[in-house]
Amino acid sequence: MSNTxxxxxxxxxxxxxxxxxxxxxxxxxxxxxxxxxxGDAYPTEIIEKLRDTKLVVVEGTLYPLLTRLKxxxxxxxxxxxxxxxxxxxxxxxxxxxxxxxxxxxxSWQELVDAVNKTIExxxxx
Amino acid sequence: MxxxxxxxxxxxxxxxxxxxxxSLSKYLSTIKGYxxxxxxxxxxxxxxxxxxxxxxxxxxxxxxxxxxxxxxxHVMNVMGKxxxxxxxxxxxxxxxxxxxxxxTQEKIKRRLFRDPDEKAIGGVCSGLAAYFDIDIVWVxxxxxxxxxxxxxxxxxxxxxxxxxxxxxxxxxRLAMRGESANINTIYKSFKDExxxxxxxxxxxxxxxxNEAEQMRDKMKGQGKEFRNQGQAYSExxxxxxxxxxxxxxxxxxxxxxxxxxxxxxxxLFGYLAGLFGISVLNSNDQIIHWRRVIFDxxxxxxxxxxxxxxxxxxxxxxxxxxxxxxLFKIHYSNRWxxxxxxxxxxxxxxxxxxxxxxxxxxxxxxxxxxxxxxxHDIGDTLIIxxxxxxxxxxxxxxxxYDDIENFLSKNHSGYFFGENNKNLSVIGFAGLNVTESNxxxxxxxxxxxxxxxxxxxxNENAKSIDYxxxxxxxxxxxxxxxxxxxxxxxRAQEVDIKIKxxxxxxxxxxxxxxxxxxxxxxxxxxxxxRMISRRWKxxxxxxxxxxxxxxxxDDDEEDEHSSRKKRRGRxxxxxxxxxxGIEVNGNHxxxxxxxxxxxIKTPDENIELEKDKKVEKNKK
Numbered sequence: 001m002s003n004t005x006x007x008x009x010x011x012x013x014x015x016x017x018x019x020x021x022x023x024x025x026x027x028x029x030x031x032x033x034x035x036x037x038x039g040d041a042y043p044t045e046i047i048e049k050l051r052d053t054k055l056v057v058v059e060g061t062l063y064p065l066l067t068r069l070k071x072x073x074x075x076x077x078x079x080x081x082x083x084x085x086x087x088x089x090x091x092x093x094x095x096x097x098x099x100x101x102x103x104x105x106x107s108w109q110e111l112v113d114a115v116n117k118t119i120e121x122x123x124x125x
Numbered sequence: 126m127x128x129x130x131x132x133x134x135x136x137x138x139x140x141x142x143x144x145x146x147x148s149l150s151k152y153l154s155t156i157k158g159y160x161x162x163x164x165x166x167x168x169x170x171x172x173x174x175x176x177x178x179x180x181x182x183x184x185x186x187x188x189x190x191x192x193x194x195x196x197x198x199h200v201m202n203v204m205g206k207x208x209x210x211x212x213x214x215x216x217x218x219x220x221x222x223x224x225x226x227x228x229t230q231e232k233i234k235r236r237l238f239r240d241p242d243e244k245a246i247g248g249v250c251s252g253l254a255a256y257f258d259i260d261i262v263w264v265x266x267x268x269x270x271x272x273x274x275x276x277x278x279x280x281x282x283x284x285x286x287x288x289x290x291x292x293x294x295x296x297x298r299l300a301m302r303g304e305s306a307n308i309n310t311i312y313k314s315f316k317d318e319x320x321x322x323x324x325x326x327x328x329x330x331x332x333x334x335n336e337a338e339q340m341r342d343k344m345k346g347q348g349k350e351f352r353n354q355g356q357a358y359s360e361x362x363x364x365x366x367x368x369x370x371x372x373x374x375x376x377x378x379x380x381x382x383x384x385x386x387x388x389x390x391x392x393l394f395g396y397l398a399g400l401f402g403i404s405v406l407n408s409n410d411q412i413i414h415w416r417r418v419i420f421d422x423x424x425x426x427x428x429x430x431x432x433x434x435x436x437x438x439x440x441x442x443x444x445x446x447x448x449x450x451x452l453f454k455i456h457y458s459n460r461w462x463x464x465x466x467x468x469x470x471x472x473x474x475x476x477x478x479x480x481x482x483x484x485x486x487x488x489x490x491x492x493x494x495x496x497x498x499x500x501h502d503i504g505d506t507l508i509i510x511x512x513x514x515x516x517x518x519x520x521x522x523x524x525x526y527d528d529i530e531n532f533l534s535k536n537h538s539g540y541f542f543g544e545n546n547k548n549l550s551v552i553g554f555a556g557l558n559v560t561e562s563n564x565x566x567x568x569x570x571x572x573x574x575x576x577x578x579x580x581x582x583x584n585e586n587a588k589s590i591d592y593x594x595x596x597x598x599x600x601x602x603x604x605x606x607x608x609x610x611x612x613x614x615x616r617a618q619e620v621d622i623k624i625k626x627x628x629x630x631x632x633x634x635x636x637x638x639x640x641x642x643x644x645x646x647x648x649x650x651x652x653x654x655r656m657i658s659r660r661w662k663x664x665x666x667x668x669x670x671x672x673x674x675x676x677x678x679d680d681d682e683e684d685e686h687s688s689r690k691k692r693r694g695r696x697x698x699x700x701x702x703x704x705x706g707i708e709v710n711g712n713h714x715x716x717x718x719x720x721x722x723x724x725i726k727t728p729d730e731n732i733e734l735e736k737d738k739k740v741e742k743n744k745k
Contacts, residue, residue: 043176058205060156063172067165085179086135089172 030108033101042088074100129191134178141192149197156207237453238292238301247286255301288449382451389445396441429480435473439466488576492583500567508600511637520545533605537640551609555620556643559632561663562625575618589613592620605641626663633660
């Protein structure tokens, strides 16, 4: 009995953690694409902009994400020489990426609206 | 003062303190472990490394040229812990905690250790059992069977014992039971490595295409950018080629290890066969005698064998050792063991050298003792014959004269050894030569020679030769063999007979002297074996055959047992009748009738009817 309870507990915890991760991932994607829509940037610049907006992440998170976005065709990149260290990868939004960003922004807006409405409804009661 | 390591992160060189290096490389390999299963993991890795290089570059200036622990910690803080971002890209539903444990398990590659907790002798079997995930009982059983019925494997066990490191730390024990490594996973790792090469090559190809396209775009741009392009491009090419080559070397190294084990195994087998052979040869009579002949004492012989075991054995062991190390990627080397083996091997060489020198020294000095005789009552013709084999040969298994005759008909040179009352008995063969005498009398010189480590000893040994001849008017009879007197050692004793013949005298070699004659010069350059049964006259020019008319003289290439029917210059059929008797020479048969009796030679048999003797038949 206790075993099953334990497993169900951990499962729910896992689900929660998974949901959080998924949510954060989605939001992060949106942010990155938005930043890149304002102009090309290399990972460090992206990180700094994210920090300015208080969305704190460790830099390591960014690299796998960028690579995935690039591999799915939302981003392209070019090399640029740097005065301090190895050449930098400058990422830019592809046309598909721009389209995808528009859709994301739309669904984000809808989501925010829905959530806000729900929260306000809860306050009324 | 601190030790620094030089490293290269995405093409930039850093000097880094050792402790900082350790934690940085651990950090990087952890990240690598997380991304090893992700698509484009290599690319993510190189991006991260490039960023780390950038961060570290910022930490360096003219006055501070070395990366310290603090710098590495700063980098880790900026980049974050691997577990913080690795879960991001995993599409699996399971949570990051599970993944972590999975990853850490996968991270530890199983390695081969000796298990000190489970050991019976050296922990080799238990280590192997842990490595291959087999129940230890089977490994021990297999080892036992191989040792007692396979013969070789005791050495294998010892080599493994030496080569495989003992699991000392907890980390070692974990690695010992790490990712299961049975035959399948070993095969898989081979395959993975090969696939890795392939995918890297493909990726490199893809990137090359991308780069090329981008380069084309850039070509329209400025030259500076083109240069950047080239640099960055060559960077990526270098890193890709580098890692691919690494993997190839990795596989090649393991295969080479297998090859070394294989070769070493074959040599080991040959070596053991050699040792076995020595023990077998010890049961062979002639070899035992040779041993006694060559080595002064049995202790020297033992030393020689020990030298062989060391000088041949150690390199073979080292070959297998190196192979096992390469195959299982054991980066463990016992310096003291290597030094000890080196010293032992050198001692073995020295020992072998010593035994060789001391043996050779036994034969270093040469001495001759000459006996000169003046022969009277010879008349015109000297007849040289052979004593029948009536020597008293103790220590040889001759029951009667027939045995001796039989032995002599088969053996004409070299030495033969027997044993008599724990003493060595030696048979050697005499040689006879005929030259011109500068006086009017026939002279004979018998030279006995031998060797030893001193002149005096050599002289003694020469005097120990037992050899005799007899003269009956104009007939000289010689022993074909000489023996060495009882209790003397074999020291390359030899007997040479030289007969000096005045001009005008004739020598006749009886047929029995065929193997006694030793390269006798003559005008027709006739081979010794063909000089018998002929009369030779000493002339100005040397010995000249006086009853060889029509005989082919180009005899040096004559092959007695040649199957060639038509020999070049084969003597034609002829009949000679003169004061010596009657001689009929056919193509294959010879009939001679003279004062010695009647002899008929056919290809198959010899029939002799000698004076005062019964008919003798010798089957050839």
